[in-house]
Amino acid sequence: MEISRIRALRGPNLWSRHTSIEAIVSCPETEQSIADLPGFEARLRARFPEIKFLETACQKTPCSMAHALEAAALGLQAQAGCPVTFSRSVQTVEQGTYQVVVEYTEEAVGRLAFELAQELCRAATADAPFDLAQALARLRELDEDVRLGPSTGAIVQAAVARGIPYRRLTEGSMVQFGWGSRQRRIQAAETDRTSAIAESIAQDKELTKVLLHAAGVPVPQGRSVSNPEDAWKAAEEIDGPVVVKPRDGNQGKGVAVNIRTREEVLAAFAVAYAISSDVIVERYLPGHDFRLLVIGKQLVAAARRAPPQVIGDGIHRISELIEQVNLDPLRGDGHATSLTKIRVDSITLATLAKHGHTLDSIPPKGEPVALRNNANLSTGGSATDVTDNVHPELAARAVEAAQMVGLDICGVDVVCETVLKPLQEQGGGIVEVNAAPGLRMHLQPSFGKGRPVGEAIISTMYREGEDGRIPVVAVAGTNGKTTTARLIAHILRTNKYRVGLTSTDGVYIEDQRIDSGDCSGPRSARNVLMHPDVDAAVFETARGGVLREGLGFDRCNVAVVTNIGMGDHLGLSFISTVEDLAVVKRVIVENVASNGVAVLNAADPLVANMATDCPGSVTYFANSNKHPLIATHRAQGQRVVYLEQGAIVAAVGQNEHRVALAQIPLTGNGSIGFQVENAMAAIGAAWGLGLDWDIIRAGLSSFISDASTAPGRFNLFNFNGATIIADYGHNPDAIAALVAAVENMPAQRRSVVISAAGDRRDHDIRRQTEILGDAFDQVILYEDQCQRGRADGEVMALLRAGLKQAQRAQSVQEVRGEFLAIDTALASLAAGDLCLILIDQVEEALAYIAQRCA
Numbered sequence: 001m002e003i004s005r006i007r008a009l010r011g012p013n014l015w016s017r018h019t020s021i022e023a024i025v026s027c028p029e030t031e032q033s034i035a036d037l038p039g040f041e042a043r044l045r046a047r048f049p050e051i052k053f054l055e056t057a058c059q060k061t062p063c064s065m066a067h068a069l070e071a072a073a074l075g076l077q078a079q080a081g082c083p084v085t086f087s088r089s090v091q092t093v094e095q096g097t098y099q100v101v102v103e104y105t106e107e108a109v110g111r112l113a114f115e116l117a118q119e120l121c122r123a124a125t126a127d128a129p130f131d132l133a134q135a136l137a138r139l140r141e142l143d144e145d146v147r148l149g150p151s152t153g154a155i156v157q158a159a160v161a162r163g164i165p166y167r168r169l170t171e172g173s174m175v176q177f178g179w180g181s182r183q184r185r186i187q188a189a190e191t192d193r194t195s196a197i198a199e200s201i202a203q204d205k206e207l208t209k210v211l212l213h214a215a216g217v218p219v220p221q222g223r224s225v226s227n228p229e230d231a232w233k234a235a236e237e238i239d240g241p242v243v244v245k246p247r248d249g250n251q252g253k254g255v256a257v258n259i260r261t262r263e264e265v266l267a268a269f270a271v272a273y274a275i276s277s278d279v280i281v282e283r284y285l286p287g288h289d290f291r292l293l294v295i296g297k298q299l300v301a302a303a304r305r306a307p308p309q310v311i312g313d314g315i316h317r318i319s320e321l322i323e324q325v326n327l328d329p330l331r332g333d334g335h336a337t338s339l340t341k342i343r344v345d346s347i348t349l350a351t352l353a354k355h356g357h358t359l360d361s362i363p364p365k366g367e368p369v370a371l372r373n374n375a376n377l378s379t380g381g382s383a384t385d386v387t388d389n390v391h392p393e394l395a396a397r398a399v400e401a402a403q404m405v406g407l408d409i410c411g412v413d414v415v416c417e418t419v420l421k422p423l424q425e426q427g428g429g430i431v432e433v434n435a436a437p438g439l440r441m442h443l444q445p446s447f448g449k450g451r452p453v454g455e456a457i458i459s460t461m462y463r464e465g466e467d468g469r470i471p472v473v474a475v476a477g478t479n480g481k482t483t484t485a486r487l488i489a490h491i492l493r494t495n496k497y498r499v500g501l502t503s504t505d506g507v508y509i510e511d512q513r514i515d516s517g518d519c520s521g522p523r524s525a526r527n528v529l530m531h532p533d534v535d536a537a538v539f540e541t542a543r544g545g546v547l548r549e550g551l552g553f554d555r556c557n558v559a560v561v562t563n564i565g566m567g568d569h570l571g572l573s574f575i576s577t578v579e580d581l582a583v584v585k586r587v588i589v590e591n592v593a594s595n596g597v598a599v600l601n602a603a604d605p606l607v608a609n610m611a612t613d614c615p616g617s618v619t620y621f622a623n624s625n626k627h628p629l630i631a632t633h634r635a636q637g638q639r640v641v642y643l644e645q646g647a648i649v650a651a652v653g654q655n656e657h658r659v660a661l662a663q664i665p666l667t668g669n670g671s672i673g674f675q676v677e678n679a680m681a682a683i684g685a686a687w688g689l690g691l692d693w694d695i696i697r698a699g700l701s702s703f704i705s706d707a708s709t710a711p712g713r714f715n716l717f718n719f720n721g722a723t724i725i726a727d728y729g730h731n732p733d734a735i736a737a738l739v740a741a742v743e744n745m746p747a748q749r750r751s752v753v754i755s756a757a758g759d760r761r762d763h764d765i766r767r768q769t770e771i772l773g774d775a776f777d778q779v780i781l782y783e784d785q786c787q788r789g790r791a792d793g794e795v796m797a798l799l800r801a802g803l804k805q806a807q808r809a810q811s812v813q814e815v816r817g818e819f820l821a822i823d824t825a826l827a828s829l830a831a832g833d834l835c836l837i838l839i840d841q842v843e844e845a846l847a848y849i850a851q852r853c854a
Contacts, residue, residue: 220429298456309369491682
């Protein structure tokens, strides 16, 4: 078994809506049926008893080693605790070669699972050992390292539940919600509205106390100190038990509480000073430690925190009791679990010593032994939910503290005997205000019910009914998709939207190109959705990006499929038939929103049949209202777009909207048939977005298709009275459509300049010149940078072969180089002639033609 390629499908894809790893797996004949490998399955199950073979997938074809790899990669992730369910193995057109697809939730974990699955299959084949426990431990450890922590994860889950899209921006906890101009961002429990100044105030514990005291919020007496003697002096001023802590610490690090003696204060100062050169000594408030979570202007959760402790059994030492507590699966080393393991440090030793214990002490059965005095979860503490018990006045004090500091999400630490009474009645106080508070204690408290704090945070970011989405249109097809996408974008701009557009010639934000080259893939789409100045997005969606990585979005409002042409990219990436190609193009239709629209070409059966896979509604378009599908669809009360008496008609039931072709410059007053189809598709998309018809008409009438607005799409030039058409037509269907358009244009003599992309099938390259040879008097063949793996002269020979039966071409020339071919064609033009130039280097060739014409 050999794996030649592994890809991460990071969005909805050919196989499913799940993020997945796709691998190309080649199996020799002996591994194409594991039933023919004596003892293999038994050895595999012995090493991984929980493996589940997809018997249903192997009913029609034998289970191969690729299927075993699939089952192992999925099963290992599932056993490691990853929520994965989808996998599939499909034999390609090449005997013994399979596409293996396995879902992942974290890409790094999915890739590691594939590696371990290979090791498992090899071990079973060779009857070698395989350490399953170690493999699962590696997967769990990696998953814990890379997945979102509980706080960020809870916020993300709340967003997903409301249909708000999200994207992880870093390997840490920075996440973007929503798209374009409706996006918001968080980092853990901080939002993009969390003030840096407020966060700085919260980190400065003394300044926080000054502000809270000024607002009348109860705070403990104390001050900053800079050396051990000053710390003891401050403790003497307070004349009672004190707390010593770093001025800008967090997570309870370096905090010592309820200390009285000089030795304790000096020792505590040393620990705090190691974290911050500025240390605070303040009055110790007796009572329990409570964390109150304020979001916006509301108290949404409260928990009583208990310091870490162990209970004696009269047998084990304290160190052993700690080890036993840390075996709890709910306790981890970081913040990925509900609780944190108890750690032993100098504060632990000092706390034990204060009560006459050491780590080797054996406490009597039932005796609780405190290991710290502070109750932070990050140092091993536990939490009990008390949200329903908080007195309204105490809650108001917490909200007031958060507002005084300026935090939109705030963890308020309160020390008091009970939350059932106001602070003033019991001598309690607010000891800290925290930015980016941990949410674990509220989500999964040790005791009591969890609180939906993630939902509360999302509710402050998005109002009820908002999902953070902008209108998204995806355009696929073999021909016409670039022009259609540009026309849709233009109509949206007419509606005052700031539009992001991706296409095969770049990424555009409000008509400004910010990236060049072929940008019709998912990465460019994601970049547009991340841009804060985009109110609507139009994505030209090419097959290559879908196959490589899936879609760059989870769903779209409108999906447009123009057509499925013959010969474009067939034979690549195991896409060998137009039916295969249609399955790839269909992905955008499968991922239309439930209230969205698919705009489909009724005249193309492969496109029309995609309607059954659309979760939303369907708008068909065709050249005639007599087309059976158009007539039936309209009779059923559905939307249709068709051509009638010099106008494009958009109809639903008895309601019609007509746009005269004369008002759509793109169509050449209806003479350019393929542009009429592009206009119909764009009208269907704009209609699907709910745009006003006056806006749609204004957009259609003001769109000019020239070399600057739609480069390489039927661009017209005048050369000394001759007409030049430059186009990027590069497959038989596109060329047939160009010929049909050209035949409607008067000309004394017709010539064409053509090459072909070398990565097309031989038949498709020949077919292009077969079509042209019957429509043009002069044919100029050229070979340049588009050979794409072909040997010199190979493309030219195929083009020449296509002209053997030409009915019209009287002259055939062969030229090396695109610009030389253009010069050769221009040199023979006379006034009244017409020349079609099929360009390859779009921008360079258009600039060259424009220069020559000038």
